[in-house]
Amino acid sequence: MVGLKSNDNAIVFDSVTKKFRIYHDINPSLKETIIHRKRSTYEDFIALDNVSFKVKKGETFGIIGPNGSGKSTILKLIAGIIQPTEGTINVNGSLSALLELGTGFHPDLTGRENIFLNASLLGIPRKKIEERFDDIVKFSGLERFIDTPVKNYSSGMYIRLGFTIAINVDPDILLIDEVLAVGDRMFQEKCKGVIQNFKDMGKTIVIVSHDLDAISRYCTKAILLIDGNTIIEDEPDAVNREYLSYAAQKEEELAVKEKPIILRRGTGDLFITNIKLIDRNLNIVKNVYSNDEINVAAEVVFENSVKKPVFGLQIEDEEGTKIYETNTDWLEKDTGIFPEGMRVQVTFSQKMSLNEGAYYLTVYVKDRDSESYYDLRERALIFYVRSRGKLEGIVDLGTKVSLEEEENVYAVKFISDNIPEIMKKDKIYTINLKIQNISKFLWQNEKDNPNYPVRIGYRWIDEKGETLPLEGIRTSLPKTINPDEILETEVNIKSPRKEGKYFLKIDLVKEFFSWFSDSGGDFLQKEILVE
Template sequence: MKEEYAVRVENVTKVYKLYDKASDRLKDSLGLTRKKCYKEHYALNDISFKVKKGETLGIIGTNGSGKSTILKIITGVLNPTQGQVQIDGRISALLELGAGFNMEYTGIENVYLNGTMIGFSKEEIDEKMDAILDFADIGDFVNQPVKTYSSGMFVRLAFAVAINIDPEILIVDEALSVGDVFFQAKCYKKFDEFKEMGKTIIFVSHDLSSINRYCDRVVLLNKGVKLDEGEPKDMVDLYKKVLVGQREAEAKEKIINKQAGDEKDSIKLMDQISLNPDISEYGKKDAEIIDFGIIDDIGTIGSNIMKGSDFSIILKVRFNKKVENPIFAFTIRDLKGNEITGTNNMFENKILLSGEEGEVKKITFKQHMNLQGGEYLLSFGVTGFIGEDFVVYHRLYDACGITVISNQNTVGFYDMESEVTIV
C-alpha cells in the first residue's frame, strides 16, 4: 500500500545574496555590472524530508540553522532557490507574531481577515467564531485594535484562529513561548486532539521537552543542512552533541588566540555550557571555584538532562590558601528564585580534612534527575568554618541553567516515581 504524505520537501535550497553596500545591490538588480558584487549565504542547502499524514514532526536546531526558513517555504511565504515542496491538505500556520494580522483592525476583524485568506467564507467563519473566541479568552479586547494588545493576547488570538479553522496541516514556529503556562497547556491539549483526529503537525521549538513528548519524529538542522532525522530522543541526544561541538570549537579558538604562558590550559567545562551573563559572585577566595559543568548519562557536557536519567555536576576548586574542612555545595533553584534542591559534601558524609595551598580538587556530585521538565538555575559554593564563624570562600549564584527534558510530568517540583497498580 502506497504511503500517503501530507508534505514532501525535495532538495530545497534557499540562497540569499549579501551585499556590502546598497549601491552594489542596485547595480546587481539593474544588471549594470558583470562582476559578482555579493556573497552567497545558504540559509538551506539541499534539504529533503517527508511528513506522513497524521504525523507530528518536530524540527530542531541552533539559531540560524534554517528552521523558520523551511517553514516559510512550506507555507508559501518564501520561494526556494532550488527544489520543490508538495502539499496535500489545507495548511494553517502560526509562524511569527503578527504575521497576517492588520494592526489597525480589531480582533474580530482580523479573525475574518485570516479566515478569508485561508479560504473560508464569512458563513463558515461565523460558525467557528464562538470556538475561536472561547479558545483565545481575551474578553472585550476582541473589539479593540490589535495594536493595543499585549504580546500574550496577540498570540492567544492568532493561535486560536490557526487551530480552530479545521486545518489538515498545522504549522507552529515557537509561538507558544509567548503565552502563559495555562494557555500553553490548552494548546498542547489541542495538539493531542489533533493527533487523535489524524491531523498533521509540523512543530519548531527550542523546548526540547515538548519536542520529546509530542513529536513522532524529529528533523535536526544545523547551519542550513539536515544532519539527521529519527526518533525524538535520538535527535535530542544528537542535538546536544552539536551544541557541545560548537562550544568546543569556540573554546579551542579562545585557547589558540591566548598568549603563550600559563594561560595555555585545556578546555574548561564551563566553556562548553551556557553561562549566565549576570552571574553573581562573592567571597574571600581562599578557596576559589575555577571550573564547573554538567555531564549527562552518555558523557555529554551540556545543560540538557533527560528526566529519569543519571547525571553529574562537576566542581573544580583551587585553594589559594590552606583551608580546613572545606564545604563544597550546589543548589538548584527555579526561575522565580525558589530553592528546589541541593546538597554538599558534609551532608553526603564525604569530608575533606583540608585543602592545601596551590592544590586543585575536583568534586563530582552524581545523582538521578527526577525534577519535572522545565528550566532551572544552578548555583555553587565553597564555604567552611574558622572556629565557630561561618566563612564564605567563594559563591557563584545562578551560574548556569539546567534544562530538564521530560515527556511525563507529575504535580509539583519533582517526580516521586510512583508505580501504579490497578486490579
C-alpha cells in the same frame, strides 16, 4: 515521478536546495541597473543544501537545530512563501502556518475585525469563522476586549488572539515555528491540549524548535538540521541526543579555538583561574536550567598584596550583548586586604533567570579607584541555558557573593553514622561513618601525602565545655578521596574515663592541626551519656 507520489505522504522534500542572495548594497537603484547593466553585488548564501525528507500523514515531525541552520527556511518552503532554488516540494493537503502569531493584525482595527481579516488572510471562509466566533473568542479569553482596537492589547493578548485564529483554520497540515513557548502558563497548557487534539485527529504537524523537550514530547519523528544539512533523521530522542552531542562538540571547538586568544588583560598582581559553574548539588555543570540557583566559582591567586579589589562577573548573550553585570563594589561587600601568595575562592551565587540560549561568562578583579583590571577573563566560559518556561526580559539575577580563603574551603558532609547514645566508660567503640567530600580538593591520605594527610579525628567535650585531653588516635583515610566522592569508613573512638554527659565532636583534620570546622566547616556532634 508523478506515479511514484505516494498518498501516504503529507510533505515530500526531494533534494531541495535553497540559496539566498545576500546583497552588499541594500537599496539598488534603477540608475545603476540601467547604466551599469548590473544589480548590486551579492553573494549566494546556501540556506538548505540538498535536503530530502518525507513527512507521512498523521505524523508529528520535528525539526531541530541551532539558530541559522535553515529550520525556518524549511517551514517557509512548505508554506509556499518562498520557492526552492533546486529540487521539488510536494505538499498534500491544506495547511496553516503559525510562523509568527498576530501577523497581519492591523492595530487600528478591533479584535473582532482582526479575526475576520486574519482568517481571510489564511483563506478561511467568513461563514466558518462566524460559526466558530464564540468559541474562538472564548478560547482566546479575550471576551471583554474583543471590540477594542488591538493596538491597546498587551503582547500576550496579541499572541493569544493570533494563535486562536491559526488553529481554527482546521488545516490538514499545521506548521508551528517556536510558538509553543509563548503566553502565560495557562495559555500554554491550552495550546498543548490543542496540539494533542490535532495529533489525535490524525493531522500532520511540523514543529520547528530548539526546545528539545517539546520535540520529544510531541513528535514521532525528527530531523537535526545543521548549516542547511540534515545530520540525522530518526525518532526524537535519538535526534535530541545527537543535537546535544553536537552542542557539546561545538562548545569544545569553541573552547579550543578560544583558548589561545583568551581575552585576558591585567596588571598581573593576581590571576583568576579555575572558573566554573556549580549547581545546588555541588556538581560542576555546563548547561543550566533557567531559574536554577547557580554558583559561579573562581579561584584568585594573589601574586602581590592587593588592597580592596573589586571582584565582578558579567554575562553576555550569544550576540555579545551585555545582559548582566555585578561586582562586590555594587553589592557593597568590603573585600579587605589580600597578602601575597593568598588563594581566594570567590563565589557568586544567583538565580539564572535567563532565557534559553548560549551565554558567555566574564570574571574580573579590578582596582576600586582606578578601575584598572588586575585580571580580566573575558568570555572565560560559555554555558547554555535551557528553559522550563518563558521569561520576560532580564532584570536582576540577585547575586550574592562570598569570598573564602582557599585554605578554608575544605568541607565535609556527614551523611550517616551509628554512634550509640549511651557508651560504657573507658572503652573503644568502632563507629561506621559515611562522609562526603564536598570541597573542591582531593583529600589525600598518609600514603599519598605523608606531610599533609587528611584524617578523621574526634574530641570529647564535657558539660563545662572543656575539651578532654586527647587519648585515642586519629584515623587515617583508607585512600585518597576525590571531590564529591562518598566514603564509608570505620573510626575507632575511645570513650572518656569518667561517667557523665559529654559531647562527641567528630571532625576532619588536615596537616595534623587544621580542623575543618575551625574554618567554619561542618562537623558531627552528638550528646552521649557515659556510664
